[in-house]
Amino acid sequence: MKILHSENPGFSVVAMTVVAAIITTLLSTSTIFYHSEWLALTGLALFVLAGIPALRALMGPSPSENLVTERRTSGKKVSHSLLAVSSAAILAVYAAGYDRTSSAADRLDAESSAPRRNAVAVAEVSGVTPASAADSPLASNTSAIVDPLSVAEKPVVNSPTAVEPQVAASVPLTETSSSDAALAPAAKLADPVAVIANAPPIAKAAEIASPPVAVPAAVAALAGQSSYRDGSYLGWGSCRHGQIQVEVVIQAGKIASAEIAQCRTRYSCSVIRTTPPEMVSKQNPESLSNVTGATQSVDAYYFAVKEALKEAAKPAQ
Amino acid sequence: MNDDRYRRSVPLMGTIITIDVPAGEGSSVAVERAFQWFRQVERCCSRFDPQSELLHLTRNAESVVPVSDMLFEAVRFAVGLAEESGGAFDPTIGASMETLGFNQEYSTKQVVHTGIEPDSGVTYRDVLLDPGEKTITLLRPIVLDLGAVAKGMAIDLAARELRLFGSFSIDAGGDLFMGGCDPGGRAWTVGIRHPRRDGELIGVIEVRDAAVCTSGDYERRQGEAPDADHHILEPQRGKSARLLASATVIGPTAMLADAAATAAFVLGPEEGIRFLDRLQLDGLLISPALDCFATEGMSREYKLGATAIL
Numbered sequence: 001m002k003i004l005h006s007e008n009p010g011f012s013v014v015a016m017t018v019v020a021a022i023i024t025t026l027l028s029t030s031t032i033f034y035h036s037e038w039l040a041l042t043g044l045a046l047f048v049l050a051g052i053p054a055l056r057a058l059m060g061p062s063p064s065e066n067l068v069t070e071r072r073t074s075g076k077k078v079s080h081s082l083l084a085v086s087s088a089a090i091l092a093v094y095a096a097g098y099d100r101t102s103s104a105a106d107r108l109d110a111e112s113s114a115p116r117r118n119a120v121a122v123a124e125v126s127g128v129t130p131a132s133a134a135d136s137p138l139a140s141n142t143s144a145i146v147d148p149l150s151v152a153e154k155p156v157v158n159s160p161t162a163v164e165p166q167v168a169a170s171v172p173l174t175e176t177s178s179s180d181a182a183l184a185p186a187a188k189l190a191d192p193v194a195v196i197a198n199a200p201p202i203a204k205a206a207e208i209a210s211p212p213v214a215v216p217a218a219v220a221a222l223a224g225q226s227s228y229r230d231g232s233y234l235g236w237g238s239c240r241h242g243q244i245q246v247e248v249v250i251q252a253g254k255i256a257s258a259e260i261a262q263c264r265t266r267y268s269c270s271v272i273r274t275t276p277p278e279m280v281s282k283q284n285p286e287s288l289s290n291v292t293g294a295t296q297s298v299d300a301y302y303f304a305v306k307e308a309l310k311e312a313a314k315p316a317q
Numbered sequence: 318m319n320d321d322r323y324r325r326s327v328p329l330m331g332t333i334i335t336i337d338v339p340a341g342e343g344s345s346v347a348v349e350r351a352f353q354w355f356r357q358v359e360r361c362c363s364r365f366d367p368q369s370e371l372l373h374l375t376r377n378a379e380s381v382v383p384v385s386d387m388l389f390e391a392v393r394f395a396v397g398l399a400e401e402s403g404g405a406f407d408p409t410i411g412a413s414m415e416t417l418g419f420n421q422e423y424s425t426k427q428v429v430h431t432g433i434e435p436d437s438g439v440t441y442r443d444v445l446l447d448p449g450e451k452t453i454t455l456l457r458p459i460v461l462d463l464g465a466v467a468k469g470m471a472i473d474l475a476a477r478e479l480r481l482f483g484s485f486s487i488d489a490g491g492d493l494f495m496g497g498c499d500p501g502g503r504a505w506t507v508g509i510r511h512p513r514r515d516g517e518l519i520g521v522i523e524v525r526d527a528a529v530c531t532s533g534d535y536e537r538r539q540g541e542a543p544d545a546d547h548h549i550l551e552p553q554r555g556k557s558a559r560l561l562a563s564a565t566v567i568g569p570t571a572m573l574a575d576a577a578a579t580a581a582f583v584l585g586p587e588e589g590i591r592f593l594d595r596l597q598l599d600g601l602l603i604s605p606a607l608d609c610f611a612t613e614g615m616s617r618e619y620k621l622g623a624t625a626i627l
Contacts, residue, residue, distance in 0.1 A: 081397070082394070082397055082398060082401055082573060082596065083568075083569060083570065083573055083596075085393065085394050085397050086394050086469075086473070086570040086572040086573045087569075087570060088390075089390035089391070089393065089394050089470065089572065090390075090470065090473040090474060090477060090570065090572065092386050092390055093386050093387045093390055093470070093474060094474055094477050094478075096386045096387075267346065267349055267350065267353070268345065268346045268349065270343070270346055271346060271350075293350070
């Protein structure tokens, strides 16, 4: 085996200075015995002179003593642009998270099920119009044109009691129908075929959604329109990673708790453990904040809460 | 196995990935997230999945294709290493790999044909990257093979996910990342596999917080014969490289170590060592005759144990 060894020059320098320090110490102490002050002073001076490099050697290598290391480091700087590229790559991909680094196929999936903020934008607006287009993928895509912040979030945040109007749930049908029997009504409501068939032409949906001026009025009309009935309501929500069931408890017309009842996502739901308390404090699913790296789980939680609240908002039978 | 460790193995990327972290609250979640990165990278960069973004790019040769951060970074690094290695490593060898029969999805056995013929004139220079727009343009019909980069990238992403544990290990079928120190606070001991004797080690090294990746001709072979094709190709010839039996490289990132091991494997003993020296990486190259060639740092920094060496 061919293994090359290199000397460490730093080591011999340390040894030399230590020896020098010992010699001068001996010299200076011996001069004291002779009561010769100038000799003692000289000895002291020598001790200090020898001591400085000794200290420096102990504290850390001086530049000249460490040529080997230095060359290595500078070499790393030059040739390790590749290391920088790989590190930067990992940082970039990691920082973007699973979602934004998802492949083209995933992106298509995600677009067809529409990000929740955008879906909400359409839901709020179309609630005013008789026909609901919320679940039509086309309509969802249309909503992407609308600034979701100005349309959906701001007005709703201002009215914490605002209730989702009678719009079909934004939950994609495939997941909904595969869930429990408790979901059957929602599944019927959300039947995309029916919705698409009844949906107004896409152009119309876009027309409704695009003038932002009309929206605050629409939302204002919705505020206070209904309140929640006290009780306990279950709802399912799904995302690419699976499904979450949330149990929303309404007391005195307000959300008293919104705990995760079942977690069927690929990740443990502990990644969004801060979300249920946030739901209770904010009272409004639209103002839920995203959790870094767990936006999908928050989405599923959001849809589940929306579905439970929809039940809660229904007039008592 | 220790009670205070949490360990999981999952078959992914054509091998078994094993992650080992200290047991505790959040261990299982973090490990699951780490595995998720492997799944994500595989879905993005697989040459065997028609749905992968990589094959989407292949199908759109000769046009400007916007790609995900993940694919962009993987290809950018692969092209960078191709330049640095003078073409000994080249991600554009996918079509040659297919021709040699390395086109089968390992679990479903599904065979993927892109219909693109190997072209000896194709090199990494035919891949254009636009970092501003995050687009990739293949100037000719090209099948990219990111095998040597994607696994490293997945390991590094998983390592980043597990960083807070201080002491963890990721074993992705012989490509390792040893995070921090071992549970006892000492350097991790890593064995280097004997390229010709299954289950035996040819050397032992000590590492802290480093990736150790090995490219070996024994990993994916088309048969038992000594001259059977294996999966590390000489890009220019489109044939299996024969100068080495295995190349092990230690690096700060698995992406770099894995790809550099592949390049060194193609370059052979002398050039391979020079290449690693130039990149300031350390490694051990073993020829088919079992001659060992090590960079000087192997014994000095990683205490390469010579006892096991023939």
